[in-house]
Amino acid sequence: MDISNAIARYLNDVVFSEWSITGCLKFLAEKDIWVTSQKREEIMNEFKRQTEMTSTHQSLIQKARNKAAKLSSSAEWVFQFAEVTAFFDRMDKEANERLLNVKTSLYESAVKVQVMGDKLVTLCPEPSTTDDQKRHEFVQEDQNGEKTIETLIRKKHPSSGGCYEAKLIP
Numbered sequence: 001m002d003i004s005n006a007i008a009r010y011l012n013d014v015v016f017s018e019w020s021i022t023g024c025l026k027f028l029a030e031k032d033i034w035v036t037s038q039k040r041e042e043i044m045n046e047f048k049r050q051t052e053m054t055s056t057h058q059s060l061i062q063k064a065r066n067k068a069a070k071l072s073s074s075a076e077w078v079f080q081f082a083e084v085t086a087f088f089d090r091m092d093k094e095a096n097e098r099l100l101n102v103k104t105s106l107y108e109s110a111v112k113v114q115v116m117g118d119k120l121v122t123l124c125p126e127p128s129t130t131d132d133q134k135r136h137e138f139v140q141e142d143q144n145g146e147k148t149i150e151t152l153i154r155k156k157h158p159s160s161g162g163c164y165e166a167k168l169i170p
Helices: 003-013 021-030 037-055 062-078 082-107 132-140
Strands: 110-116 119-124 163-167
Touching: 003 021, 003 037, 021 037, 021 062, 021 082, 037 062, 037 082
Parallel strands: none
Antiparallel strands: 110 119, 110 163
């Protein structure tokens, strides 16, 4: 779900008396939208756009339209509040932790690569039957200390037939 659809869904699903910028930000975070400082401006602009549209929607009661208009006109001001800034800081920290976990998982993953000639045929994330020491030796053979898949696929595993194995070790 993108930011625009998520904000529209928030305004549709939440009772208008409970609409708020912080409530919308929490809703976005719960829907796994990457709410980070990098997207702060985009989120604010989209929130303003959606609430402006909502404020003119004739199928809503007047109180809901008034609330949407008030939120739209105060959005830039509210996005400067310490509470909103703290929320974005917390989301930035969580995003960095998730990214670090993904990178760590990637580096700890064993991969099986099959090459025919100079072309990569398959890359499988299946666990290897080779012990960690063998894979570690393949990685350490790289002269430059670079642990790229291109370098690693050149190291043929003796018992793998046409397959190569590698484990990226940080």
